Amino acid sequence: MGLKYANKINKIRTFALGLVFVGILVMYIGIFFRESQVIMIIAMLLGLLFVMSSTVVYFWIGMLSTRTIQVVCPNCGGATKMLGRVDACMHCSEPLTLDKSLEGKEFDEAFNKKQQEKSDPS
The missing domain is CATH 1.10.287 (Helix Hairpins)
Incomplete structure (x- = not known):
């Protein structure tokens, strides 16, 4: 479970x-x-x-x-509002992300914190 x-x-x-x-x-x-x-x-x-x-x-x-992104949960099909990079479905608590780099990783709310890494300017 x-x-x-x-x-x-x-x-x-x-x-x-x-x-x-x-x-x-x-x-x-x-x-x-x-x-x-x-x-x-x-x-x-x-x-x-x-x-x-x-x-x-x-x-x-x-x-x-009002600033959230509304998505459809792939697990239950319910419409839910996402706040941040990772969030859970309001209906079935399925972990959700819109960030392709986080797909497949273990759900962690720390992903919503600002990254300290500097991106490459090139």
Whole structure:
């Protein structure tokens, strides 16, 4: 059984969803400190900060999604968005690349980092 890879866009969306839940949880915990208004206000503001940061992350990934390349996965046939040189299918987690030099190599997200090698100017 092969490794499961996650699509970068889905990872970021999951992180943003987690921020919403953490924010709501922090605000809910603040309710238990009704006797101490300072602690309750701090918890409410901290929770609101988490929810607002989630909104920023959702907006950012939405803007980033507009710059992606849409491809058809050769494994499942589903349309998926690629972000970077290598990514995984949103539907079946199949490793994908558009770079011919990376075909056949073991999937590694480090391929998305800028190459330090200088190309030959000739």
